[in-house]
Amino acid sequence: MNKIQYNILVAGVLSFMLGVTSCSESFLDVESKTESTTGTSYKNEKDVWRALIGCYDGWRQTSSAVQVGFYAGAEVMGYECFGGTGNADGRGYQAIDRFDISQSPADLNIYENDWKNYYAGVYRCNELISREEQINWNEANSKRGTYMGECRAIRALLYFDMVRLWGNIPLFDEPVNENRPQVDPADVFALIFDDLKYAMENIPADAYPKANASGNDGHITRYAAAALFARAYLYYTGYYGKEPAGVTKAEALAALEGIISSNEYSLVSEFKNLWPAASAGVAEIGDMETLLGSYAGDGNSETILAMKFTSSQDYNGNNDGNRWQVMVGMRSLNAPPYGKGWGGLTVNPAFVSEFKTGDTRRGASIIDLEGEGITALDAFAASYKDQREYTGYAVKKYSPLCFADGTSASKADGSGDFQISNHQDYVMIRYADVLLMAAELGSPNAQAYFDTVRKRAYTADGQLSSSYSSLPATKENIIQERRLEFAFESINYWDLLRQGVDYAANKLAGDISVYSGGSQDVVSIKADRIRATKGLSQIPYNQITLANGMLVQNPGW
Structure with a gap:
């Protein structure tokens, strides 16, 4: 990279x-x-x-x-992910997820x-x-x-x-x-x-x-x-x-x-090749070729804008790495090639079910812990008991990587710190997004743009799945396609909001069964909380105080 x-x-x-x-x-x-x-x-x-x-x-x-x-906040507020983190951690992410400060009343400056x-x-x-x-x-x-x-x-x-x-x-x-x-x-x-x-x-x-x-x-x-x-x-x-x-x-x-x-950009041939963890193979320390597998590389033909990071971040003030990727990793669990993290952003199983048969984006975007044999690992039990809002699914697109022995792969020589050395690009805009936005805005080529994105989603090893079927490029179909295409890319929450606060509130609301600390739990999100806050976030109270009352808190917080 x-x-x-x-x-x-x-x-x-x-x-x-x-x-x-x-x-x-x-x-x-x-x-x-x-x-x-x-x-x-x-x-x-x-x-x-x-x-x-x-x-x-x-x-x-x-x-x-x-x-x-912004990345973690957008994903926690969205439909795809819950707050997660450790079972004994503070509940700040739950306050964000539920739009409800009563989840963590002391968190006035999230x-x-x-x-x-x-x-x-x-x-x-x-x-x-x-x-x-x-x-x-x-x-x-x-x-x-x-x-x-x-x-x-x-x-x-x-x-x-x-x-x-x-x-x-x-x-x-x-x-x-x-x-x-x-x-x-x-x-x-x-x-x-x-x-x-x-x-x-x-x-x-x-x-x-x-x-x-x-x-x-x-x-x-x-x-x-x-x-x-x-x-x-x-x-x-x-x-x-x-x-x-x-x-x-x-x-x-x-x-x-x-x-x-402009002809500057094109879709990467297979969706999984956009993401290191979706392309990765289990590798020994230093074997980056095997680790990165079929990854198309940073700055590939589909990337229009990415925020760049480096593995040189330290604890002495050099802030060069991305600090959100450790949140994505499974809770204290190395499952090569997936590296450990803090267990945030557990994936909503209701969202997982939206992927259709033959859609390669499911496997490229989501770690299925049972389906990929991770629940059979000896280390899984301890992780499971320490995990809040466990659903059996984790984010794959931005999962940290590790070598075969569990050493963080954030540095090729194995010397990286799993907490601060992660440096995967945060891809903000892909060419697929350009095609779908143009289709939504009514391009004369809307159907062709829409079909191009969908066909890539159903293509593996150069072959279009027999499960693929054409759909008309209606706004409803385009929005649904965006949900699947841009899962875990800090886009979908804002797509929900731009359909209207009521629309977002109804989509986000629900009671989903999860496990926290190994025991049954429920993530309960109320539509009236999203309506009360208009989907906006808390302004830090310290900033309101420093502004001598010139700032006013957003409603609902």
């Missing part, structure tokens, strides 16, 4: 020290460290490049630091680190954007549009996550340190759309060719911005029930058709 390696030291809020050099494995590799501050930097394009790396790092900190994180890290990332972007006019841009072959386009797209990404999580949030489009009241979400989306339009118009189509993914993977391209533009449009029009100001359905569809006609 490609890795990105860089270190950013943040000094207070108003300045930061960055270090970058040329790339060897990807554009964020680092070998040396130098210092600069906002008072001495921002003179030329080299300074802009360094500051842009800081913006990318600010974005990555939303997944690298210890916190709930998302505090997330809130801080998102706004820190926004600050970095605002700092760079505010300096644009003072930069001595190269007269020939200037990277101005590329660098500023990437920066604005990062800011849009950060705000898009925040406005979906919390709804009414303070809006900062300049680097200031002050209390601000919450604004109408329409104002946040206006900035999101403006930033993404800027990126679409100013990042050259050939800035980061897919053919050079080994060196530029992780950059936000014109096409990534276009896909995000369409995703934001679909969410806004669905959740808020109206058109965003200055943005049309035709623009969103045109953005997607532009990606398709």
